[in-house]
Amino acid sequence: MSTSNHHGARQPSATAIGPADPKRRNVLRWSLGLSAGLMLPPLAGCGGGGDVSEVTADTLPEAPRIHARNGLIDIDLVAAYGNRSVQFAAPSQNVYPGASRSVNAYLRSYDNGLPAPTLCLNAGDTLRIRLQNRLPANDAKYSSLSFLNYQNSTNLHFHGLHVDPKEIRPGVYGDYMVDTPDAGVPPGADRQHEIALPANHANGIYWYHPHLHGSTTTQVLGGMFGAILISTPRNDFDLPDEIRERIIFVHRLNLSDKGRSDTLYDYTGNNNSGFVLNGAYQPTIVMRPGEIQNWHFLNADVFYPFNPVLDEHTLWHYARDGNAFPRQYRPVNADSVTRMDGVLWPGSAMYPGNRNSMLVQASKTPGTYYLRCAKAPSGMDPEIVARVVVEGTPVDMDLPSPHRLPLYNNYQPITDAELAQHGGKTRAVILSVLSKDSSLLAQPIPEGEEWFIPATDNSSLANFVFSTGNAGGKLATFQSALSTTQIVALNAVEEWTLYNMNGYPHPFHIHVNDCYVVKVNGEDIEPYWADTIPLAPNGTQDRPTSITFRSRFTDFTGKFVWHCHALDHEDMGMMELVEVVA
The missing domain is CATH 2.60.40.420 (Cupredoxins -  blue copper proteins)
Incomplete structure (x- = not known):
């Protein structure tokens, strides 16, 4: 399996542009x-290994x-x-430099x-x-x-x-x-x-x-x-040494004019930067013509999605959140990167906490190409996040067969029969940002409990409640005595449906046990394993959107949490305890 040849990309000129959404x-x-x-x-x-060009610095x-x-x-x-x-740049600059x-x-x-x-x-x-x-x-x-x-x-x-x-x-x-x-x-x-x-x-x-x-x-x-x-000692998907492996953290800096961001209130009031990769703004990545590299993207941002696409190339997506897809690559290119509606949600978009592992084969045509963050729901406009320079002596490399991707016994599909044989319990859980006066909350809010930031603190988060709860009951914050604890039996297999009442696709993250995602908005999808699941966007109180997953609660008892991985949401209370009991 190999990618086709491409022509060198045109370099867009830099222009003076302002931030699309600086705050x-x-x-x-x-x-x-x-x-x-x-x-x-x-x-x-x-x-990982690989040669580095002597002409252009990586x-x-x-x-x-x-x-x-x-x-x-x-x-x-x-x-x-x-x-x-640090180099601080306004976000959404779809130009280089x-x-x-x-x-x-x-x-x-x-x-x-x-x-x-x-x-x-x-x-x-x-x-x-x-x-x-x-x-x-x-x-x-x-x-x-x-x-x-x-x-x-x-x-x-x-x-x-x-x-x-x-x-x-x-x-x-x-x-x-x-x-x-x-x-x-x-x-x-x-x-x-x-x-x-x-x-x-x-x-x-x-x-x-x-x-x-x-x-x-x-x-x-x-x-x-x-x-x-x-x-693993089993050498699952053991890539050849000549395939260089890169780990790429992506996130936005958020700084005051003095280069600080010390508190949650600082964060909500300071300027966002463009995406930085391992702390660098628009770095250069050098590859030889035909070279294959293995890129692990990790979205460490507090709020924004990262949706990578490389001009005139295909990124061969093979794992999400450390979980390999079953004997297949999922191509990510200019044609596919925007496909995330309906059962395709979330496509290749990575929300905070997500990790995408991808193989990329450089064009056989030397030139300059651009790695971009494409538009995604709740994201800013497209922006160039890195320059990819293809130069030097060509190499002849073939993509490893996706049939070498591992299939783990503990991450086999969870069938209807397995679910039924292990209790068949289902749960319906709601995530929602609400006004402090919402009828979905316990009213009145218990005296002495801290559910929301008061207006006197002069924060943009004031008077909003970041809530969770079981469907059919009142919602609450994690810091409340009314917060839900999900009690699960050891070795149970359960099915959870998560409901979103907001436009933002809250990235649900659960600790310890991964999720086998099976439905989007009630429709069957091609299932996948993940530990961080962006909920389907554009939900309302009247018409919430949903994601359904199944999970095996194996090996470990004890208390842990699930939460929204938009970290200000988590810090304000969009989190619940899970307790696995023998």
């Missing part, structure tokens, strides 16, 4: 209508990679502020890197991380809501991993995400994590980031995130 506060319109382990330089890669930054030794990575991870020079300016930013990050180290393990390995919080003391007075006054307390989530969510022994934690905002890891404190990957864990791309209710937004947007790349 994050405008987005509500969508809501409502390292010791053990081996560190290697990036190009050594978790299975400027896409790459994080250092730490490889497990003897089945173990054991590192310290330091969360702290640091100065970083886009107009930008250098800003001296003061941002939170891990190990003073953007992104943090990539952790490379095999299924069955153990990951030990001592999280060290070296952020400054919390400001206890910035918000009227107490749970928002811990912006420098933190914790650590292992996004997408099927691992134990509990405190596994005294003082040692798995993927523990049930801290209260005033707990977690406060400034100056440490926490020890130990993550034992099951021997049958799927290979693919995952990531780690903070997840303390009320402070997640500002910590992630500053750069507190890194990738986890899992291989």
